[in-house]
Amino acid sequence: xxxxxxxxxxxxxxxxxxxxxxxxxxxxxxxxxxxxxxxxxxxxxxxxxxxxxxxxxxxxxxxxxxxxxxxxxxxxxxxxxxxxxxxxxxxxxxxxxxxxxxxxxxxxxxxxxxxxxxxxxxxxxxxxxxxxxxxxxxxxxxxxxxxxxxxxxxxxxxxxxxxxxxxxxxxxxxxxxxxxxxxxxxxxxxxxxxxxxxxxxxxxxxxxxxxxxxxxxxxxxxxxxxxxxxxxxxxxxxxxxxxxxxxxxxxxxxxxxxxxxxxxxxxxxxx
Numbered sequence: 001x002x003x004x005x006x007x008x009x010x011x012x013x014x015x016x017x018x019x020x021x022x023x024x025x026x027x028x029x030x031x032x033x034x035x036x037x038x039x040x041x042x043x044x045x046x047x048x049x050x051x052x053x054x055x056x057x058x059x060x061x062x063x064x065x066x067x068x069x070x071x072x073x074x075x076x077x078x079x080x081x082x083x084x085x086x087x088x089x090x091x092x093x094x095x096x097x098x099x100x101x102x103x104x105x106x107x108x109x110x111x112x113x114x115x116x117x118x119x120x121x122x123x124x125x126x127x128x129x130x131x132x133x134x135x136x137x138x139x140x141x142x143x144x145x146x147x148x149x150x151x152x153x154x155x156x157x158x159x160x161x162x163x164x165x166x167x168x169x170x171x172x173x174x175x176x177x178x179x180x181x182x183x184x185x186x187x188x189x190x191x192x193x194x195x196x197x198x199x200x201x202x203x204x205x206x207x208x209x210x211x212x213x214x215x216x217x218x219x220x221x222x223x224x225x226x227x228x229x230x231x232x233x234x235x236x237x238x239x240x241x242x243x244x245x246x247x248x249x250x251x252x253x254x255x256x257x258x259x260x261x262x263x264x265x266x267x268x269x270x271x
Contacts (some may be wrong), residue, residue: 016066048087051077051236052107054095056065060113063092074143075265076130076256077236083259084252086188089123094185096163099124102237113205115165115232125242127249129270130262131213135169135229136209138191138202141220145201147160148173148226156202157182159190167268195219206231233270 006019037220053061053073054244069090081088091107101107102124116126117135118263139145158174160185162168171180182199184190190202191212209223236253240244256262263269 005073008081014268015095033118041114047085048089049108049248050089052091052093052098052101052110053112054098054186055092056188057113057208058188059207061111063144067233072131072265077111078263079261080249080252083255083261084248086248090246095161096185098238099163100149102239105239107183108238109243109249110237113208114237116235117165118222119189121235123238123240125240125246127246128253129233129235130253130256131266132268133205133232133271134222134225135166135203135206135232136143136206136225138194138209138213138221139225143200143222146224148228151201157199159184159194159199159202161185161187161190161204164203166202169203169229214246233269 005032018152039158053069055061055071057071059071061069065203069092073092074090075089077090091101093101093107093110095112097188098107098110098112102110113131113133114120114126116129120126137145137148139150145151151158157180158170159182160170162185163189166187168182169185171178174180182190182193184193187202187204190204192198193199194202206225213219213221213223236249255270
């Protein structure tokens, strides 16, 4: 098959991820308050890139039972380091803080299943795409909700991760300030609250939803698609104007695509 499915310890990742949020780090280099400035490589380029990730989004990034930050995105960024001649230090940051840290230069880049959008490109630069995603709606198996229209008429509350494309889908469907939308710090939190009966559905990225359902059969959940859900492309985010870091990442990403690394990690090439 070529695809390396990582074990999903969702409940462990959820708990450990929350414990680690807000400054934990994983990988080479010393942790600190800003991006690493150790040893520039030939031509003045840095040998260590500090990369932020919200490690609460399995299978892309999560904290395993050993307390390690792992996942498809983490595999990719380390492989890009190998191909691009730089070391990677992973810093675990909450989703909202991730964007601010990139903007302020606290980290050199961020990889965290981040969809490239026109709005985000006004503030940040993005690498070439490395993954194609789309939204799905997750509901309890016995839920009467079958369509997006049902979310309007039958759902009390719909859970999303704050400031994500799932959040945008919910706002477009229900209204930007709809009281029916409940935004959470992470998708695992949104799913857990639905399992507790506090919401009726969760809108999230397809890989996360599919893997959760597959690995948690006792939760008795199902999901559905909708033709209105557009393709989304994930990219690695860097500070606006940081051409040095962006060029190094893109050069390594080009090699990764040519060598089949993307297909090996994610199960498919970028369309």
